[in-house]
Amino acid sequence: MTGEITRRELESQPERWAALLQRLRAGALTLPVRPADFDEVLLLGSGTSYYLALALADWMRRRGIAARAVPSCEILLDPFETRDHDASRLAIGLSRSGRSSELILAEARLRDAGFTTLGVSCSQGSDILVRSQHALLIEEGHEDGLVMLRSFTSMLIALQWLTGTDADRAGLERxxxxxxxxxxxxxxxxxxxxxxxxxxxxxxxxxxxxxxxxxxxxxxxxxxxxxxxxxxxxxxxxxxxxxxxxxxxxxxxxxxxxxxxxxxxxxxxxxxxxxxxxxxxxxxxxxxxxxxxxxxxxxxxxxxxxxxxxxxxxxxxxxxxxxxxxxxxxxxxxxxxxxx
Amino acid sequence: MTGEITRRELESQPERWAALLQRLRAGALTLPVRPADFDEVLLLGSGTSYYLALALADWMRRRGIAARAVPSCEILLDPFETRDHDASRLAIGLSRSGRSSELILAEARLRDAGFTTLGVSCSQGSDILVRSQHALLIEEGHEDGLVMLRSFTSMLIALQWLTGTDADRAGLERxxxxxxxxxxxxxxxxxxxxxxxxxxxxxxxxxxxxxxxxxxxxxxxxxxxxxxxxxxxxxxxxxxxxxxxxxxxxxxxxxxxxxxxxxxxxxxxxxxxxxxxxxxxxxxxxxxxxxxxxxxxxxxxxxxxxxxxxxxxxxxxxxxxxxxxxxxxxxxxxxxxxxx
The missing domain is CATH 3.40.50.10490 (Glucose-6-phosphate isomerase like protein; domain 1)
Incomplete structure (x- = not known):
């Protein structure tokens, strides 16, 4: 039926979130680096993943992390972002597939420029997870449809939980x-x-x-x-x-x-x-x-x-x-x- | 004739830029505060003026100023931007008319929150110039049409000149x-x-x-x-x-x-x-x-x-x-x- 895959994945989200929260609660999914330890945190993505980066950067800033969202292409096209810098910088690359060319190329440039890199993806063994210095796989966000739906909300919830307070976590649980x-x-x-x-x-x-x-x-x-x-x-x-x-x-x-x-x-x-x-x-x-x-x-x-x-x-x-x-x-x- | 005011103002831009650059060169238009002296610079505007803020924030960042563009409405709607802060902060409010409600209200909040404020407008005696702690009038950008054209480019050139290097100024002269x-x-x-x-x-x-x-x-x-x-x-x-x-x-x-x-x-x-x-x-x-x-x-x-x-x-x-x-x-x- 037309749109059947998309509809199923859309409706599957509350169940997937519940599974994800269970893993988070059990400590089975942890952040390999602490964003709060860095002078600056860049969140990168393209399309939906860039909008995810915007939402997460806003979340982190309100929790005291110096975070900023940048489209992956800007890193690739613009030497300014990868200029020499004394600050300790973390780049978090977001990609459902973990294979988006812009992000893969951006990660390499950022690593060369001295950023610590963390790849976040919903696809096991994907390029961004393998190439980045640190990796976070969020399997609950994996989806077969073309349009990103539960990958967006699952990566969002996971990173909110991992950078949030106890009160934040209580809210996310609901x-x-x-x-x-x-x-x-x-x-x-x-x-x-x-x-x-x-x-x-x-x-x-x-x-x-x-x-x-x-x-x-x-x-x-x-x-x-x-x-x-x-x-x-x-x-x-x-x-x-x-x-x-x-x-x-x-x-x-x-x-x-x-x-x-x-x-x-x-x-x-x-x-x-x-x-x-x-x-x-x-x-x-x-x-x-x-x-x-x-x-x-x-x-x-x-x-x-x-x-x-x-x-x-x-x-x-x-x-x-x-x-x-x-x-x-x-x-x-x-x-x-x-x-x- | 349909669109006549707009067309005239569009075509008038090179002449107005020349007049503006002459005043800048003669030192008749100077910045009352130095953005580089602040830990953080916010550039504010709505609609076209927000996009002007985006362009200027990018310009300033590349010249070592910690600048960021924010739509005026975000200051008004979101207590986060006006929270207490130790940093020395400058807010530059941009408005052709100098009367946009969002900017006027945002300026007051930012001033209360400890920002130094600078109003930039193309209309003599306008609210934002009068209320802000510092003011910059760019008369060459004044226009009668409804759509912002030469106000955008005139405010852009003036602030680029005033925060640029000698090499930048030589470029702008052309x-x-x-x-x-x-x-x-x-x-x-x-x-x-x-x-x-x-x-x-x-x-x-x-x-x-x-x-x-x-x-x-x-x-x-x-x-x-x-x-x-x-x-x-x-x-x-x-x-x-x-x-x-x-x-x-x-x-x-x-x-x-x-x-x-x-x-x-x-x-x-x-x-x-x-x-x-x-x-x-x-x-x-x-x-x-x-x-x-x-x-x-x-x-x-x-x-x-x-x-x-x-x-x-x-x-x-x-x-x-x-x-x-x-x-x-x-x-x-x-x-x-x-x-x-």
Whole structure:
């Protein structure tokens, strides 16, 4: 059936997270190096893995680690990042397959430039795990589909756990249950929203810990539904991009930390004629404005809730693909791994 | 005439740059604080001004200043950036009008949090200049049109000059002449390319110093031509977004520092059926692959050439607006200043 692999992997996430958390809790998955020990931490990836790097860099910075996300290609193309430096630097390379050419080449350059390197991948024995000085295999994220879904959330949760506090870990422990409930409760409303209109333009707005997630949401629409999709820092939408909003635009807003500004933005979006899906811990506050509001758990901070928040976003992209007669198992023009 | 204000302001840029450089050379425009004296420099803006912040942060980092760009809204929405800190921190707020609500509110928060603040604007006596501890007025960037064009390039050149080396300044001195030549030589080819097909999707790809410019290019299309437009770090295009490429897609590539990777990417884009415009110092190398290649000056580094590189990008957006019967002087949904 069209999109069957993708749908199964999407829905498998809460179970895989539970298995992953069990291994983490048992100490069967540990970080070979401590990011906090370095003056600077670069997180690298391409496409979805770059957006994962953005989300993780934000998470780490808020926990006192001097982390920064960089697309792998920038290391490869730009001698500036690999210039001589006195600081102790760690590069964490993220890749589902562990075979992305840009990351493999970037790892070598960074190692030559004196970085300690850690490869993170969902594929056993993959290049990035073998070549990097340190390796972290997250098998629960392995997937057969072309579009990265559970690899994104599994690598995210694993690295959040491994760099988080006890309180962070307690929050992450709740994700499998919350994820199951979210998928069950919102499958039908999401399908209905995705089919409500002939949406042909999608916009994802997120701030703070949600910005990387907004970028990843936009990419899911492009890959699965082969439709135009953009991501912005939330309020930046008013500074130009909203010029293009119309009745066939669907906006996905990650509920803002600041409720007043969030609701004001939500109302502006509705006034432009666009449909509005709000996701995140505070989404319930948007119920009267949004076409659909999918609340996670208000007690969970936005960073720890990231994997949970992505579930309805991924499901919305999937349902949009089906509505547009696209097959998310085999998107146009794409290959599973970008190798050159 | 439709778009007349915008066209005039676009074409006025080389003359305004010349006037600006004369004032800079004469020492009539100086920085009231030295960014290099601070442990950390934040550059803030919204929309075009955020992309200006990205370009300037990249410029400053390469010149030893610990600079970082942040959208103004993130300061406003996220308590994390204004947390207590021991470091000496400078915030540079960028706004053509000097009245953008997000920036005004962000400046107050940052000042309260111990940042030294510097406001930069093209409007005399504007809020950001009055409220900030230090102010820099760049009158040459003032403009009547709705879309930011010469304000972007003027603020860019002024801050590049003021934080650059003597060699940087010698490069910047050449921009007015190069700008005049570029506008004259490429007006007709750009108009022809913009009308070559019924383009309805635009993609801007830039790496290193060009990434902020790519974002700004995408925004120009949205604002002027009311069309779908996205920006990515160059090679990230292969990691998903290219799924949507077709014959009605126009890709604008900022010529890469690494020619082999750039040409390979250019060929991939042409293989997808998209049209390709290449801009930047090394654009001539792409002449056989691209639909149009607009070379700046190969001797100028990408950072110093930024304002020059933007001219054909702005002109392409303008010509696309005219082709699509949009009026860039009065874009749908937009106001000149975002105030709430």
């Amino acid at each position: 994700l499998p249950d919350l994820g199951r409930t979210t998928l069950e409760r919102y499958a039908a409303p999401l399908r209905k929203l995705a089919r409500a209109r002939d949406f042909d333009r999608f916009v994802f707005l997120g701030s703070g810990p949600d910005h990387g997630l907004a970028c990843e949401g936009a990419l899911k629409i492009q890959e699965m539904a082969i439709a135009t999709s953009e991501a912005y820092h939330s309020l930046d939408y008013r500074h130009g991009p909203k010029a293009c909003a119309d009745a066939n635009t669907a906006v996905v807003l990650f509920a803002l930390h600041d409720r007043d500004h969030g609701l004001s933005l939500a109302r502006d979006i509705k006034d432009l004629g666009a449909a509005l899906l709000v996701v995140g811990g505070d989404a319930a506050a948007y119920r009267d404005v949004a076409d659909l509001a999918i609340e996670g758990d208000p007690a969970l901070d936005a960073g720890a809730a990231a994997a949970l928040t992505m579930l309805p976003v991924q499901a919305f992209a999937y349902e949009t693909a089906i509505r547009r007669d696209r097959n998310p198992d085999a998107p146009a023009n794409l290959s599973k791994v970008v190798v050159f | 921009l007015p002449d190069l700008g005049r030549t570029t506008l004259e030589r490429y007006a007709a080819p750009l108009r022809k390319l913009a009308r070559a097909r019924d383009f309805d999707r635009f993609v801007f790809l830039g790496s290193g110093p060009d990434h902020g410019l790519a974002c700004e290019g995408a925004l120009k299309i949205q604002e002027m031509a009311i069309a779908t437009s996205e920006a990515y770090h160059s090679l990230d295009y292969r990691h998903g977004p290219k799924a949507c490429a077709d014959a009605n897609t126009a890709v604008v590539l900022f010529a890469l520092h690494d020619r082999d990777h750039g040409l390979s990417l250019a060929r991939d884009i042409k293989d997808l059926g998209a049209a390709l415009l290449v801009v930047g110092g090394d654009a001539a190398a792409y002449r056989d692959v691209a639909d149009l290649a607009i070379e700046g000056d190969p001797a100028l580094d990408a950072g110093a050439a930024a304002a020059l590189t933007m001219l054909p990008v702005q002109a392409f957006a303008y010509e696309t607006a005219i082709r699509r019967d949009r009026n860039p002087d009065a874009p749908a949904n937009l106001s000149k200043v975002v105030v709430f």
